[in-house]
Amino acid sequence: MSGDTRHGVGVSPGTAVGPVVQVAPPVRPPDDEPAPADAEAATAQIQAALATVAGDLDAQAAANAHAAPILKATAMIARDKGLAKAAAKHVGAGLGPAHAIEAAVAEYAAQFEALGGYFAERVTDLKDVGDRAIAEVLGVPAPGVPSLSGPSVVVAHDLAPAQTAALDRAHVVAIVTEAGGRTSHTAILAAQMGIPAVVQLHGATSLEPGTTVAVDGEAGEVTLDPDMALLEAQRERRERRAAALAGVSGPGATRDGHAVALLANIGGVDDAVAAGAQDVEGVGLFRTEFLYLSATALPSVEEQADVYRKVLEPFGSRRVVVRTLDAGADKPLAFANLGEEENPALGRRGLRLCQAKPELIDSQLAALALAARDTGADVRVMAPMVATAEEAAWFASRVAAAGLPKSGVMIEVPAAALRSRHVLAEVDFGSLGTNDLAQYTMAADRMEGELSDLLDPWQPAVLDVVAAACAGGSETGRPVGVCGESAGDPFLALVLAGLGVSSLSMAPKKVAAVRFALSLHSLEECRALADTARAARSAADAREAVRAAASPELTAVL
Incomplete structure (x- = not known):
């Protein structure tokens, strides 16, 4: 047993x-760390520690192609002059180097968390840099x-x-x-x-x-x-899963032939090269923030276009859906600072930031148009944080002016989902960002792990909001996809297809299981599963009810 x-x-x-x-666990600054006798020397020590951290991360990136984008992005944080400057300020106030780094990281973390979205997701990176730098100044092994x-x-x-x-x-x-x-x-x-x-x-x-x-x-x-019985059961399940997933390939579709495109989420050039070689129908979410994070000035159109060409080329004629800059209005983007806000996560972020600073969106669209022309790629552009039809129309006009053929909106604000018939009428497609949509629907910060139950994409309330968005898509004849992590759950994918979602974008490793799940169910069965999930009292009830009603062939391997 x-x-x-x-x-x-x-x-x-x-x-x-x-x-x-x-x-x-990371080492913490000692309680008895003395105030520096020489503030200038202590500041130089901090700068050297951050430089060493950045160098170590670069070395790891050079040796690990798969991890390179994330390691390089973390190295950029270590090189952020503002972080070193903030630590120097605390040295000037009498803190020792380790405590000064800890205090500076805490300040930056608060700013990132307030920004929300992509920046809130970088808080763990920031703390990792701080932990490594503290270990360096203390002369102990890095965590x-x-x-x-x-x-x-x-x-x-x-x-x-x-x-x-x-x-x-x-x-x-x-x-x-x-x-x-x-x-x-x-x-x-x-x-x-x-x-x-x-x-x-x-x-x-x-x-x-x-x-x-x-x-x-x-x-x-x-x-x-x-015990051996459990281990044997797991081994048999792994073998069944591998055999089942190897038996399906090609475009996603239900058993009766209803198409549900299966796409990849990517965040940079290396991701694009890896995903482009896999059995996916294109990209449903290309996050472009990495281009801006460490920049002190807006990257030029040609600098951006050069990166976009490298991302587009691996996909040939397959679609690539690009999300325009999703950032807030605070320090991390030095060239796009709109001043302090009480709650930047609900402030001028995403499209709202671009409306305040149109040069951001115009340069990005111009670069994408150049890259699309040079590669012949099927580029489709969508804006984040759209809440109204007026915002959607503003974005669509900008996309058209840049010469790009298709504009869309991220539906991650409940207002956009509830009024999707008006929002989608202004653009060519919508894409549900279920991570943020769950966050805003359930009033639960997606970075708070303790709120994981509220952020469960199986929450019936979230599914109701998704259904509202899809109803607007049906009314306007606009396709609505999903690019949040929920798209990669094979059972939830059946529900989403039943709600009317036309494409699912996920980590490439998850595509095979979703393809297999769809192939076992008809569209009508997917619709019945969607009704079952929405009728449930809780997320757990919805998940279990769908698993119980799904094909036994699916539950046998997943």
Whole structure:
């Protein structure tokens, strides 16, 4: 009989077994750190530490092509002059170097969290840089995953994106964290890498190193000291899953031939090259923020176009849906500072920022038009944080003026979903950002792992809002896709197809399972599953009801 089974939140499907390897927590500044005798020397020490951190991350990026974009982005944070300047200010106030770094990181983290969206998601990166720099000034080993010599289940309170991205896939068979959430970077990266992962596992950091655990990234279960019966059951399930997923390929469609395009989410050139080589129908979400994060001035049209060409080329004639800049109005974008706001997450971010500074959107659209012309790619452009038909019309006019053929909107604000018949009438398509849509519908910060239950995309209220958006798409004849993480859940994909979603965009590693799920169900069956989910009282009830009603052939392997 297997040992203790504990329950967390499954965020990356698959099963694995291995010994626990605990990630050492970051070292904290000593309570008795003295005030610096020489403020100038202490500031120089901090600058040198941040430079060393950036150099180490660059070296890791050079040795790890898959992780390179995230490692380079984290290195950019370490090179941010504002961060070093903030630390120097605290040195001037009498703090020692380690405490000064900690205080500066706390200030920046608060700013990033207030911005929301992409910047809030970079807080873990920022803290990782701070932890590494503190270790450097104290002369102790940097925090992170220890060297692995065999199959291991990596366990931590949380993992920074740079730590997750740099994991050795040859040795890491699963990830378990105490913190995190369904849309955390750990969850997204684990799914992209095909590593089973469970987050929000209470007491994960108290698991004894070396303890054998079996991890089920679908059910969110971690079993200590599993017996042979459980291990054999998991092995058989892995084999059934691999065989089933290998049996389907090509465009996504229901059993009766209703098309549901299966697309990839990407965040940079390396992602594009990797996804372009896979069996996907294009890109449903290309996040462009990485172009701007470390820039002190707006990148030129040609600089942007050069990157866009490299992203578009791997997809040939397949569609590439580009999300324009999704940022807020604060310090991280030095060239787009609109001044302080009480709550930038609900302020002038996304399209609102671009309306205040049209040069941002106009230069980006001009660059995309150049890249599209040079590559012949099927480029479709969508704006984030659209709430009204007037905003959609403003964006569509800008896209048309740039000579791009198709404009769309992200539907991530409930107002846009509820009034989608008017919003979508102004553009060519809509794309549901279910991560933010859940956040705004449930009034729950998506970066708060403790609110994971509220942010569950199976929440019937969220499904009701999705249904409203799809009804507007049907009324206007505009396709509505999904590019949030919910698109990669095979069972939820059936519900979304039943609600009227025309495309699903996800981490490429998840496409095969979604394709398989769709192939087993007719459109009418998907519609019945959607009705079942919306009729449920809770997210858990909705999920279980759909699993119970879905094809046994699907539940046998997933």
